[in-house]
Amino acid sequence: MIFVTSDLHFNHKNVCKYNNRPYDNVEEMNENIIDNWNKQVNPQDTIYVLGDFCFSNNFDDILKRLKGEVILIHGNHDNRKLKNSTYAHAYYINYSFKHQGYAFFLSHYAHRVWCKSHYGSINLFGHSHGNLQTYNLSFDCGIDTNPNYMLYSLDEDIIPWVQSRTQEMKENGRIIERDDKIFYQQDDVEYFKRKYEEKNND
Numbered sequence: 001m002i003f004v005t006s007d008l009h010f011n012h013k014n015v016c017k018y019n020n021r022p023y024d025n026v027e028e029m030n031e032n033i034i035d036n037w038n039k040q041v042n043p044q045d046t047i048y049v050l051g052d053f054c055f056s057n058n059f060d061d062i063l064k065r066l067k068g069e070v071i072l073i074h075g076n077h078d079n080r081k082l083k084n085s086t087y088a089h090a091y092y093i094n095y096s097f098k099h100q101g102y103a104f105f106l107s108h109y110a111h112r113v114w115c116k117s118h119y120g121s122i123n124l125f126g127h128s129h130g131n132l133q134t135y136n137l138s139f140d141c142g143i144d145t146n147p148n149y150m151l152y153s154l155d156e157d158i159i160p161w162v163q164s165r166t167q168e169m170k171e172n173g174r175i176i177e178r179d180d181k182i183f184y185q186q187d188d189v190e191y192f193k194r195k196y197e198e199k200n201n202d
Helices: 026-040 059-063 080-084 154-171 189-201
Strands: 002-005 046-049 069-073 090-092 095-099 102-106 122-125 138-140 175-178 181-184
Touching: 002 154, 102 154, 122 154, 138 154, 154 175
Parallel strands: 002 046, 046 069, 069 090, 102 122, 122 138
Antiparallel strands: 095 102, 175 181
16 A cells, blocks of 8 residues: 655654644654554555654654655655665655556645646645645645544545545536646636635635
8 A cells, every 4th residue: 555644743842732733742742653654554555754754863763663665755854864764765855656547746845836737646745734725636645634643545545535626626617628638727726715715604
């Protein structure tokens, strides 16, 4: 299986306060996230961490306790020594791949446009801790956005969301079929502004 997460902030003692995480201290947070990770992940699984993995230099002490093949995307709080980690499989600034017929663009920061976004590729991002409004086919994978601080499964969580989101975009004229090609509208600020206002007025 493939999993995605972001902004774990291991060893960042203030992240519990900043993001209202339900832990009394950073040690409790570290252990709970590690435990959740290892309950979900098998050794043969791949996990993409989209930045802000650890807030200290002892990242290998944590990485060696985590199951699976860990691929790191650089975040603004990450030490660049992470790219030399003994226990991470790879380290990128951003990364693209295909899975089950879908194209994914992985980055720490959210984008308004990204590689092949007008052809329906999906931007998986972090950094915003659930505080950024969803835009087109972009998905905040931050651990603060997932109940009980679990990882997102690409097949069980993200692809079903993409399918639902695509249907919504079709119904609202955000996807155009032309000359046997499908184009995804890029500038939908006004549409999502209306959706946001409608939601808050309910």
